[in-house]
Amino acid sequence: MRVVEKDLKKLLNPAHNQEQKMIEQDVKMKLVESFAKRLSPREEKIIRLTYGFNGGREHTISEIGKIFNLSKERVRQIRMKAERKLKHPCVANGIINTGFNEVYTKVKITPEQIKKAENVYN
Numbered sequence: 001m002r003v004v005e006k007d008l009k010k011l012l013n014p015a016h017n018q019e020q021k022m023i024e025q026d027v028k029m030k031l032v033e034s035f036a037k038r039l040s041p042r043e044e045k046i047i048r049l050t051y052g053f054n055g056g057r058e059h060t061i062s063e064i065g066k067i068f069n070l071s072k073e074r075v076r077q078i079r080m081k082a083e084r085k086l087k088h089p090c091v092a093n094g095i096i097n098t099g100f101n102e103v104y105t106k107v108k109i110t111p112e113q114i115k116k117a118e119n120v121y122n
Contacts, residue, residue, distance in 0.1 A: 023099040030098045034091050043082035050079055093117040
């Protein structure tokens with residue numbers, strides 16, 4: 001019988017598992033709040049599809065283009081604009097402080113960004 005490392009960790013440390021669920025819930029709430037305040041519905045959907053924030057897989061620019069009937073270049077432009085909005089310090093610091101980097105490990109967040117976000121809220 002093969003056991004996936006992630007499943008093994010859940011069995012070994014249920015308290016940490018509960019803590020991780022709370023962090024994930026906080027991150028999701030902050031993302032929903034940030035997306036609603038800063039992004040248009042189309043920008044939000046493109047970001048969610050790009051990074052798999054809906055709990056699904058990550059989609060390519062080509063796949064997203066087909067969904068919205070847009071060229072790959074136009075999808076890239078919309079994604080870049082949405083990312084710029086989310087990188088604004090007041091938005092990014094709030095998202096980072098929720099433990100975002102622990103939940104979404106594929107999104108590149110530098111140690112400097114984490115330290116800066118912590119300094120803003122401490």
